[in-house]
Amino acid sequence: MNLGIYAKFSDYFISESSFVITMLIAAFDLFFVYGLTGYFTSYVIGKRDKSSRIAAFVIMSYINNTHL
Numbered sequence: 001m002n003l004g005i006y007a008k009f010s011d012y013f014i015s016e017s018s019f020v021i022t023m024l025i026a027a028f029d030l031f032f033v034y035g036l037t038g039y040f041t042s043y044v045i046g047k048r049d050k051s052s053r054i055a056a057f058v059i060m061s062y063i064n065n066t067h068l
Contacts, residue, residue: 035061 006013013020038060042053 031061034063 035057038056039053042056
């Protein structure tokens with residue numbers, strides 16, 4: 001990514017650093033929640049092979065990226 005995009009927001013990132021860190025932690029938490037939901041849902045519906053469960057993890061984790 002081009003860091004020049006964020007230059008105009010640099011003051012905000014510094015002044016509201018606790019909020020920015022909280023949002024980053026929330027994004028990572030949601031990544032794992034959505035991913036594990038896909039992983040275990042794939043297991044429950046009968047896709048017992050590991051490759052299908054990992055694929056479901058990746059697919060569900062994209063939901064987190066589209067909501068940010």
